[in-house]
Amino acid sequence: MKNEPTAEWSPPPLTRAELLELLGGWKGYTLGTIGRLPLDAEHPEEVWLELLPLSERTKRCSGCQEVVDAVHDMEERWVRDLPLLGTPVQLLVHRCRLACPRCGPKLEHLDWLAPYSRLTRRFVDSVARLCQVLPIRHVADYFDLHWATVKEIDKVDLAARLPAPDLSQIEVIALDEFALQKGHRYATVIVEPYRKQVLWVGRGRGREDLRPFFAAVGPAGRAHLRAAVMDMNGAYEEEVRAQCPQAEIVYDLFHVVAKYGREVVDRVRVDEANRLRADPAAREVVKGSRWLLLRNRENVPPAQRVQLQELLAANQALATVYVLKDDLKHLWDYTYKGAARRFWEDWLERARSSRIAALQKFAENLKARLAGVLAHCRWPLHTSLLEGINNKIKVLKRMAYGYRDDDYFFLKIRAAFPGNP
Numbered sequence: 001m002k003n004e005p006t007a008e009w010s011p012p013p014l015t016r017a018e019l020l021e022l023l024g025g026w027k028g029y030t031l032g033t034i035g036r037l038p039l040d041a042e043h044p045e046e047v048w049l050e051l052l053p054l055s056e057r058t059k060r061c062s063g064c065q066e067v068v069d070a071v072h073d074m075e076e077r078w079v080r081d082l083p084l085l086g087t088p089v090q091l092l093v094h095r096c097r098l099a100c101p102r103c104g105p106k107l108e109h110l111d112w113l114a115p116y117s118r119l120t121r122r123f124v125d126s127v128a129r130l131c132q133v134l135p136i137r138h139v140a141d142y143f144d145l146h147w148a149t150v151k152e153i154d155k156v157d158l159a160a161r162l163p164a165p166d167l168s169q170i171e172v173i174a175l176d177e178f179a180l181q182k183g184h185r186y187a188t189v190i191v192e193p194y195r196k197q198v199l200w201v202g203r204g205r206g207r208e209d210l211r212p213f214f215a216a217v218g219p220a221g222r223a224h225l226r227a228a229v230m231d232m233n234g235a236y237e238e239e240v241r242a243q244c245p246q247a248e249i250v251y252d253l254f255h256v257v258a259k260y261g262r263e264v265v266d267r268v269r270v271d272e273a274n275r276l277r278a279d280p281a282a283r284e285v286v287k288g289s290r291w292l293l294l295r296n297r298e299n300v301p302p303a304q305r306v307q308l309q310e311l312l313a314a315n316q317a318l319a320t321v322y323v324l325k326d327d328l329k330h331l332w333d334y335t336y337k338g339a340a341r342r343f344w345e346d347w348l349e350r351a352r353s354s355r356i357a358a359l360q361k362f363a364e365n366l367k368a369r370l371a372g373v374l375a376h377c378r379w380p381l382h383t384s385l386l387e388g389i390n391n392k393i394k395v396l397k398r399m400a401y402g403y404r405d406d407d408y409f410f411l412k413i414r415a416a417f418p419g420n421p
Contacts, residue, residue, distance in 0.1 A: 017030070023084070025112075027057075027111050027112060028057040029051040030052050030054055032051065034047070034049055036048070037090060045087065046089065047084055048089070048091070048092055053096060059071075059096065061106045062108060062115045063102070064103055066100070068098040070099040071096050072105040073096075073105075074094055075094075075095050076093070077092075078090055079117070079118050079119065079120060081122070082120070095108065096108040123143075124157075125157075127145070128157035135399045136150045136154065136400065151405075155407070155408045155411060158415055159411060161415070167218070168218060168220055168221040170199065170224065171226045172192065172225075172227045172228070173192065173193075173227075173229070175188060175191075175229070175230045175240075176191075176231065177233070178394075180406075187201060188202055188204065188205050188236075189201050196419055197418060198417040200216065207235045207238055210235075210236065210240075210243075211243075214239070222244045225246075226246070226248065227375070227378075228249055229381045229382065231255030232256065248371075248372075250375040251369065251375070253329060253332040254382065254384065254387065257328065259362075264325070265293050265294060265325065269286060271358075282314075289318075292304060292308055293308075293322055317356055320356060324347065324351060324359065327350075331343055331373060332376050337374050340374050344373070344374070389413075392416055392417070393413055393416075397409075
């Protein structure tokens with residue numbers, strides 16, 4: 001191979017200038033002394049490089065960015081840089097403080113080092129990139145940095161890298177809540193469902209908690225909003241109607257059926273179990289059938305299908321609420337509003353004639369919100385995307401063992417769902 005070392009030829013040694021360029025360069029500086037820091041039990045062996053300022057460089061004030069020739073004084077500062085061949089590197093930087101006529105004594109502006117930082121910009125960039133794929137604790141251990149230092153680097157990088165979303169042209173939003181901390185502490189996430197972009201995250205799930213989002217949208221953006229997809233959260237609906245009266249409320253299939261399961265299936269199952277106190281064997285079968293009744297029919301394991309058929313054949317009330325649960329889902333299959341309304345009226349009549357109090361109550365409550373259900377014909381949207389986002393949020397929390405900084409956590413959520421182009 002060409003230029004292979006031989007007994008007659010050896011590669012020429014690097015000059016300091018060539019080594020400086022190979023290492024990436026510290027603009028305005030040249031290498032001085034090179035040495036090793038002593039090795040001890042707490043700190044690994046480190047290489048230290050002395051950086052001396054070039055006299056002919058252009059000096060700029062870090063405040064006003066103007067060229068300044070007068071030097072107020074010099075100082076020495078130890079700065080961490082990227083490892084060299086796996087060995088940690090410390091820089092001893094001789095840094096100028098300029099006598100700026102506009103700003104007074106001010107540190108010299110350096111492209112590769114922030115004014116008061118003890119980490120070079122490329123070192124900070126490497127830490128920030130690694131934080132995109134690893135938990136903070138792992139990154140801190142890898143670079144031998146304090147956890148709080150890595151967290152602050154990642155937070156600043158996220159804030160700079162994530163532009164504020166344009167809320168003025170949003171037509172459709174989807175809203176949902178997620179558990180923020182133990183003790184029934186929740187936050188609200190708002191998403192643009194077509195682009196799959198998280199627009200806003202805020203603590204709380206009440207009406208007043210949504211107002212910062214609508215304030216950020218502005219009057220023109222609120223007038224432009226056409227639909228909002230949500231569960232049957234009364235606070236969300238009231239605030240959207242107050243802020244955007246022209247927007248249609250769209251209720252999601254998943255949450256309506258989940259509400260049916262809690263308020264109807266569970267209630268009837270408990271009532272039937274109580275009715276069968278005199279028959280312990282039959283009562284135990286009904287008590288243990290919760291997940292069997294809530295599961296979609298097509299998802300019932302083959303081994304449990306016979307058990308489900310026998311349960312429904314033996315208990316008329318459970319069979320009624322189970323069949324009407326499956327039928328209710330078909331309401332979201334319609335794309336024509338008139339046909340959907342006729343299907344609903346038939347379902348409502350069957351619910352009323354069932355003589356099951358929990359089912360009748362649910363049907364009447366849903367009738368009062370029928371407009372939000374039928375709006376699905378015009379806006380065939382759902383919150384399955386939000387459920388996926390909620391699962392991702394749980395993963396983020398689990399990786400970090402929780403977050404105490406809401407702003408940082410919400411930035412991580414926005415970074416995980418920046419939206420499709």
